[in-house]
Amino acid sequence: MQGQFDTTIKAYKSGQFLVDGAVLSALDTGSHFAYLKDQGKLPKTILLERSDDSKVRKQHLQYMARMQLDYGFTVYYDDDGTLTKINPVVVKARNLEDYRGPVTMPDRLEGKDAAGSSAVEQQQQRQQQQQ
Numbered sequence: 001m002q003g004q005f006d007t008t009i010k011a012y013k014s015g016q017f018l019v020d021g022a023v024l025s026a027l028d029t030g031s032h033f034a035y036l037k038d039q040g041k042l043p044k045t046i047l048l049e050r051s052d053d054s055k056v057r058k059q060h061l062q063y064m065a066r067m068q069l070d071y072g073f074t075v076y077y078d079d080d081g082t083l084t085k086i087n088p089v090v091v092k093a094r095n096l097e098d099y100r101g102p103v104t105m106p107d108r109l110e111g112k113d114a115a116g117s118s119a120v121e122q123q124q125q126r127q128q129q130q131q
Contacts, residue, residue: 005076006043010051015059018051026063026096033071048077048086061086065093 010018065088
């Protein structure tokens with residue numbers, strides 16, 4: 001089935017995509033297609049497949065619907081054994097977003113502000129300056 005399409009990309013975790021082996025956010029995937037358009041190499045048909053890490057989710061379909069509107073290609077996906085064309089109106093195309101993973105703070109920074117000191121340290125510094 002892949003041979004019938006100009007490009008095949010895979011759905012990945014958290015609304016991301018696997019494009020040519022690289023994990024890209026929806027925004028970066030859109031930028032990839034913008035680059036291909038500038039180079040005159042924009043595909044006409046795209047197959048969106050599930051990956052080993054994620055099935056094709058509603059979020060993937062909405063992002064691809066947006067790209068379909070923006071770049072004019074046609075996107076198909078496997079809907080439980082049926083090859084289905086994405087309809088941007090039905091799917092409700094959504095704006096492309098960058099991936100925002102969970103933010104973790106190293107333990108050594110816990111309780112500190114942007115200046116790198118804790119509230120207690122700041123209070124001590126103020127008291128020293130007043131003396």
